[in-house]
Amino acid sequence: DTAVSQTPKYLVTQMGNDKSIKCEQNLGHDTMYWYKQDSKKFLKIMFSYNNKELIINETVPNRFSPKSPDKAHLNLHINSLELGDSAVYFCASSLTGTSITNTIYFGEGSWLTVV
């Protein structure tokens, strides 16, 4: 069983389209994330949700809208796709960190190519 699963794994779409990437975790974690790895290999956090509430939003354009219907799911919707949105998007999850940083588990990534 895949602990953090995201779909689709590969997505090629035209500029201006709207697309969604879905993510689900079966680890019983209460915190979920979206990370983006760009062409320069920088892996940067975009959003973090804890128990369906947004807790981290890292200056991401508002064309990106995360939605968490429950604590096991965090979907990423992107409006009006641009060429620069081409990247690998990783979903991840963990337990809430308090005095320590808990291990973050990543999905396999979704390769988005905007043409």
Place this chain on the structure above:
Amino acid sequence: DQQVKQNSPSLSVQEGRISILNCDYTNSMFDYFLWYKKYPAEGPTFLISISSIKDKNEDGRFTVFLNKSAKHLSLHIVPSQPGDSAVYFCAASRGGGNKLTFGTGTQLKVEL
């Protein structure tokens, strides 16, 4: 502003020898450091971590060293095995939070 830096994009080591991967950071507020390993077409997987109250943490073939005064950490793999060939990401966090700041990764190739 890249707060976590891995200045070597690639490293090649012979099987059985030691692999040393380096990482530097600039934010003195970071107090927890992690190494993640990533194979092609897969997500990063957690390897080993260290708290800033320690200077060494060991787990089997993997040891992480932390030099706080130099803001430097390193991952030692000994002996290196072909299955260790992957991209290794250094990451840091502060205050027990789960926001990780990643380096750009080092591609390790272990040759027979």
